[in-house]
Amino acid sequence: xxxxxxxxxxxxxxxxxxxxxxxxGQNVANANTEGYTRQRVTQSPMAQTALATYATQxxxxxxxxxxxxxxxxxxxxxxxxxxxxxxxxxxxxxxxALGTVETALNEPSTSGLSSVLNKFWxxxxxxxxxxxxxxxxxAASNLIAQGQLVASxxxxxxxxxxxxxxxxxxxxxxxxxxxxxxxxxxADLNKSIRALTAAGSNVNSLLDQRDTAVTxxxxxxxxxxxxxxxxxxxxxxxxxxxxxxVTTRKVELTxxxxxxTTSTTPVALQWADTKTPVSLDGxxxxxxxxxxxxxxADGTGGVYAEAAKTYDAIASSIATAVNxxxxxxxxxxxxxxxxxxxxxxxAGSPALNLTVKAASAADIAVAGKDLGNSxxxxxxxxxxxxxxxDSPDAQWAGxxxxxGSQSAxxxxxxxxxxxxxxxxxxxxxxASGVDLDEETSNLVIYQHAYQASARxxxxxxxxxxxxxNMGAR
Amino acid sequence: xxxxxxxxxxxxxxxxxxxxASKARLSQLSDQASTGLxxxxxxxxxxxxxxxxxxxxxxxxxxxxxTNIDDGIGWLSSADSTMTTAENLTRQAKDLVIQAAxxxxxxxxxxxxxxxxxxxxxxxxxxxxxxxxxxxxIFAGTSDSPAAFDAAYAYQxxxxxxxxxxxxxxxxxxxxxxxxxxxGPGDVVTVSADGRAAFGTGDDSVFAQISAVIAALRDPxxxxxxxxxxxxxxxxxAITAGIDRLGAALTNISAQHAIVGANYARMTGAKAQNAxxxxxxxxxxxxxxxxxxxxxxxxxxxxxxxYQTALQVTAQVIQPTLMSFxx
Numbered sequence: 200x201x202x203x204x205x206x207x208x209x210x211x212x213x214x215x216x217x218x219x220x221x222x223x224g225q226n227v228a229n230a231n232t233e234g235y236t237r238q239r240v241t242q243s244p245m246a247q248t249a250l251a252t253y254a255t256q257x258x259x260x261x262x263x264x265x266x267x268x269x270x271x272x273x274x275x276x277x278x279x280x281x282x283x284x285x286x287x288x289x290x291x292x293x294x295x296a297l298g299t300v301e302t303a304l305n306e307p308s309t310s311g312l313s314s315v316l317n318k319f320w321x322x323x324x325x326x327x328x329x330x331x332x333x334x335x336x337x338a339a340s341n342l343i344a345q346g347q348l349v350a351s352x353x354x355x356x357x358x359x360x361x362x363x364x365x366x367x368x369x370x371x372x373x374x375x376x377x378x379x380x381x382x383x384x385x386a387d388l389n390k391s392i393r394a395l396t397a398a399g400s401n402v403n404s405l406l407d408q409r410d411t412a413v414t415x416x417x418x419x420x421x422x423x424x425x426x427x428x429x430x431x432x433x434x435x436x437x438x439x440x441x442x443x444x445v446t447t448r449k450v451e452l453t454x455x456x457x458x459x460t461t462s463t464t465p466v467a468l469q470w471a472d473t474k475t476p477v478s479l480d481g482x483x484x485x486x487x488x489x490x491x492x493x494x495x496a497d498g499t500g501g502v503y504a505e506a507a508k509t510y511d512a513i514a515s516s517i518a519t520a521v522n523x524x525x526x527x528x529x530x531x532x533x534x535x536x537x538x539x540x541x542x543x544x545x546a547g548s549p550a551l552n553l554t555v556k557a558a559s560a561a562d563i564a565v566a567g568k569d570l571g572n573s574x575x576x577x578x579x580x581x582x583x584x585x586x587x588x589d590s591p592d593a594q595w596a597g598x599x600x601x602x603g604s605q606s607a608x609x610x611x612x613x614x615x616x617x618x619x620x621x622x623x624x625x626x627x628x629x630a631s632g633v634d635l636d637e638e639t640s641n642l643v644i645y646q647h648a649y650q651a652s653a654r655x656x657x658x659x660x661x662x663x664x665x666x667x668n669m670g671a672r
Numbered sequence: 673x674x675x676x677x678x679x680x681x682x683x684x685x686x687x688x689x690x691x692x693a694s695k696a697r698l699s700q701l702s703d704q705a706s707t708g709l710x711x712x713x714x715x716x717x718x719x720x721x722x723x724x725x726x727x728x729x730x731x732x733x734x735x736x737x738x739t740n741i742d743d744g745i746g747w748l749s750s751a752d753s754t755m756t757t758a759e760n761l762t763r764q765a766k767d768l769v770i771q772a773a774x775x776x777x778x779x780x781x782x783x784x785x786x787x788x789x790x791x792x793x794x795x796x797x798x799x800x801x802x803x804x805x806x807x808x809x810i811f812a813g814t815s816d817s818p819a820a821f822d823a824a825y826a827y828q829x830x831x832x833x834x835x836x837x838x839x840x841x842x843x844x845x846x847x848x849x850x851x852x853x854x855x856g857p858g859d860v861v862t863v864s865a866d867g868r869a870a871f872g873t874g875d876d877s878v879f880a881q882i883s884a885v886i887a888a889l890r891d892p893x894x895x896x897x898x899x900x901x902x903x904x905x906x907x908x909x910a911i912t913a914g915i916d917r918l919g920a921a922l923t924n925i926s927a928q929h930a931i932v933g934a935n936y937a938r939m940t941g942a943k944a945q946n947a948x949x950x951x952x953x954x955x956x957x958x959x960x961x962x963x964x965x966x967x968x969x970x971x972x973x974x975x976x977x978x979y980q981t982a983l984q985v986t987a988q989v990i991q992p993t994l995m996s997f998x999x
Contacts, residue, residue, distance in 0.1 A: 307721050314732065570847035573815060599725060602715075
């Protein structure tokens with residue numbers, strides 16, 4: 200044991216305490232930084248140096264050795280945060296899309312389409328009552344106005360669905376841009392981390408940034424990650440690599456950007472280089488693309504297209520039903536009645552082109568064959584069309600209740616998956632978040648450690664002083 | 673919440689989440705309290721929304737039936753009072769004819785006076801038969817003719833002639849004016865009266881019967897009992913025959929009046945039923961859609977308290993750190 204060895208031991212304590220105080224300072228500074236993972240100085244006792252082998256007495260050791268600055272995260276919890284975030288964003292985006300459509304229905308209310316249809320059928324009954332009387336023209340104008348209201352309601356509903364589709368299409372485009380940006384960021388960070396890790400530097404803050412970007416990718420696409428030996432991570436989407444070490448593959452949206460032609464070229468995600476489709480594992484973009492799909496036969500297509508299809512179906516069925524019944528009737532002038540509804544363009548969407556053809560009482564079917572011009576049986580029969588089992592009213596009510604249950608399900612699942620995501624984030628915060636109480640007590644501990652090391656030096660100094668001045672008195 | 677380590681940021685985040693959830697529930701309850709509605713969008717209760725749409729549609733139909741019933745009652749009360757007038761006039765005519773057959777025919781002057789009186793009654797009766805309601809002739813069925821009977825007493829409404837097995841034909845009026853009082857196929861009530869069945873048509877009509885008596889009273893061969901050139905009946909016999917014919921006509925009018933009366937009663941019953949249905953439907957709708965005011969207010973108060981507590985607790989919990997106690 201050398202005379203001065205105690206000084207070196209105490210000095211290593213000073214250095215370690217100062218570094219620990221610095222790390223504590225960093226933790227406190229980032230207490231509220233999103234994605235920050237707390238750090239802790241790792242230290243171990245310094246073993247006896249080789250010289251000590253020749254010492255005659257056993258040594259207590261040569262002080263403390265700072266082995267590194269650890270990043271206290273939990274990889275399992277981090278993975279759970281990513282997967283729950285993917286599920287939560289999927290259902291949240293689904294519930295949002297359904298909510299948009301559902302709100303536009305304005306049901307159940309006294310001003311929605313069902314109420315408009317009720318008033319339309321009622322107007323036919325008033326027409327049946329008024330035929331031949333002085334109120335006939337008034338009843339006819341009211342009937343025509345109610346017919347036009349039906350036409351404008353289905354047209355407004357269709358337009359709302361197509362506008363929502365276009366908005367959602369632009370939003371999906373922005374999501375794809377965000378995915379490519381985040382993937383690029385992960386690749387850049389991979390590159391820096393690989394280089395700095397090789398050089399032996401501290402990469403903790405870069406790891407935090409990369410984790411944030413990877414979580415973002417998981418949220419958007421349901422991506423999963425796989426760590427590599429060189430410190431980089433690979434990001435996989437649908438079994439294919441989105442980020443492989445320091446390189447990325449870009450994704451892009453295909454399909455028509457116009458709602459009218461989306462049924463022929465549906466919106467889909469594909470790899471920009473090979474033009475092959477990307478199968479998403481969930482996440483926000485999967486929900487957005489699902490909502491943008493065209494309608495299908497069993498009503499499980501994209502929510503916007505299904506809404507538009509329902510308006511089209513209602514426009515067609517109301518026109519067919521009323522016109523077929525009209526064709527059996529006669530006007531109050533005894534002429535065979537023509538169509539009540541018509542389509543301005545037979546090729547386009549029925550909902551957008553539905554219009555009332557009848558212009559006055561003279562065009563409206565009221566009377567049955569050979570029953571006198573003031574008969575109202577046909578008008579009465581038309582007024583009863585709304586209560587038929589396959590009436591436009593029944594189609595509408597069925598659709599409203601279907602959207603309602605879809606939306607309720609999506610909202611419930613969004614709520615459940617958000618609870619799971621919140622629990623995962625909670626667990627992550629618990630593992631890697633900064634606790635100010637803990638940092639404060641560390642501050643006190645390291646402060647005292649520093650002071651104590653300093654006191655050791657000062658004591659050794661006193662001892663040496665005593666020794667040196669022993670014979671000088 | 674994990675077991676073990678609890679961090680400051682975790683405390684903050686979970687406090688914020690809890691306060692947020694409490695606030696969302698408060699907002700939902702205050703929406704319910706201010707709109708008074710439990711179901712404002714289909715996803716609030718998908719099954720109930722389908723039922724609400726059904727009830728709203730029934731309510732709308734029921735309101736329309738009320739309009740129909742009121743209109744029908746207008747028609748029927750007009751028909752009812754007109755039939756009463758027609759019965760009185762026919763009875764009056766019959767009395768005059770009986771008078772003519774018995775005593776009041778001693779002189780040409782008194783016969784002329786009776787004829788003039790009968791003319792007045794006949795014209796009044798024709799006027800009654802041509803009564804209009806809101807521009808429509810109530811005895812002309814579904815015809816758009818302004819009068820049910822023309823100057824020759826021919827019925828103007830739509831008719832149908834059917835062949836009988838014995839080779840004769842029967843003509844009846846078709847097309848009655850109906851009002852819908854419910855959604856079923858039989859829920860229609862006839863609000864017009866069958867003018868053809870009540871008054872007859874052409875030469876068989878009650879008007880023509882009166883005219884025949886008038887012609888007989890004015891016949892120059894009355895005193896000599898000379899048979900009429902066209903009918904071959906003496907004026908006195910024609911007058912006597914008129915008594916029976918007017919009696920039969922009165923029976924016809926009364927028979928149709930009874931039908932109108934029955935329809936009127938059905939319509940009045942329907943009006944009462946309609947009001948009951950309206951109340952029942954509103955109760956049903958309210959049960960499905962409306963929020964229970966007492967329960968909502970109670971929930972709102974409870975939630976307000978919960979929210980305030982959450983705020984208070986959060987304020988207390990997140991303020992102190994160890995730093996506050998180290999001096």
